[in-house]
Amino acid sequence: MGDMERINLEQLPRHIAIIMDGNGRWAEEKGHDRLYGHFKGVESVRAVVEAAAELGIKHLTLYAFSTENWERPEEEVTGLMTLLVDTIKKEVPVLNKNNIKLHVIGDTNMLPDKVQKELKKAIADTAQNTGLNLIMALSYSARWELVEAAKRLATEVKKGKIIPEEINQSLFSAYLTTEQFPDPELLIRTGGEQRISNFLLFQIAYAELYFTQLRWPDFGKNDLYDAVVDYQARQRRFGKTGKQVTHGAPGNQHS
Ligand code: IPE
Ligand code: IPE
Numbered sequence: 001m002g003d004m005e006r007i008n009l010e011q012l013p014r015h016i017a018i019i020m021d022g023n024g025r026w027a028e029e030k031g032h033d034r035l036y037g038h039f040k041g042v043e044s045v046r047a048v049v050e051a052a053a054e055l056g057i058k059h060l061t062l063y064a065f066s067t068e069n070w071e072r073p074e075e076e077v078t079g080l081m082t083l084l085v086d087t088i089k090k091e092v093p094v095l096n097k098n099n100i101k102l103h104v105i106g107d108t109n110m111l112p113d114k115v116q117k118e119l120k121k122a123i124a125d126t127a128q129n130t131g132l133n134l135i136m137a138l139s140y141s142a143r144w145e146l147v148e149a150a151k152r153l154a155t156e157v158k159k160g161k162i163i164p165e166e167i168n169q170s171l172f173s174a175y176l177t178t179e180q181f182p183d184p185e186l187l188i189r190t191g192g193e194q195r196i197s198n199f200l201l202f203q204i205a206y207a208e209l210y211f212t213q214l215r216w217p218d219f220g221k222n223d224l225y226d227a228v229v230d231y232q233a234r235q236r237r238f239g240k241t242g243k244q245v246t247h248g249a250p251g252n253q254h255s
């Protein structure tokens with residue numbers, strides 16, 4: 001089926017996170033250099049962002065560059081940064097047209113000045129939008145984020161602003177880069193690998209995982225619908241029994 005009619009709009013995930021993997025292999029398999037794969041990957045970003053906005057998804061987090069990716073060959077890193085600047089510049093009017101608000105999570109101080117500047121501008125230019133929250137994970141890793149949270153919490157304790165006994169899951173979440181967003185209910189990884197690669201480790205504790213062999217440049221709107229349909233067929237139990245989540249609370253497994 002090719003359209004979004006197969007999706008139950010009453011049971012949408014509030015937050016979808018995607019590990020956009022497979023650009024390099026997609027290109028190499030076709031005899032191109034890896035950068036061409038990243039270039040083609042931008043089209044998939046466009047398609048998926050549009051599909052999520054049309055469905056009425058409130059949060060979409062895209063893992064675009066990890067802190068570990070800085071270790072790639074210099075020309076790939078430089079190429080990716082250039083692609084990033086060009087894409088942000090070009091897409092701001094499209095984001096505004098579709099009422100999409102841009103956010104960035106990650107160790108952005110590591111990004112080249114030019115990228116930081118364009119990002120700041122794009123975030124400010126889309127700040128008034130009220131539709132989809134598009135969260136780009138750039139120079140992001142979960143262990144970096146968790147250690148930062150620990151450092152900041154320790155500083156607050158040292159200053160006497162927090163007592164250790166006050167620290168609970170909800171307070172801890174407030175020290176993560178995703179503070180203002182709900183946890184993802186659905187995590188998609190393209191490219192065929194079945195691993196998390198240091199992405200949102202705290203936040204995906206109960207996310208439904210969806211792995212596809214499709215390389216990211218081959219992933220389109222319809223593939224996002226497939227993932228959402230798959231998600232909607234699952235029973236989310238959160239440690240309870242199947243009976244507990246179906247009896248008395250219809251539809252609750254998706255709330
Ligand atoms: C994902 O594609 C994009 C980034 C990590 C920047 P890859 O570049 O990892 O592609 P593969 O996994 O090598 O095919
Ligand atoms: C994960 O992909 C990071 C992004 C998609 C940005 P990688 O290609 O870096 O992950 P590994 O190396 O296969 O685990």
Ligand code: MG
Pocket residue numbers: 021022023191
């Ligand atoms: Mg990869």
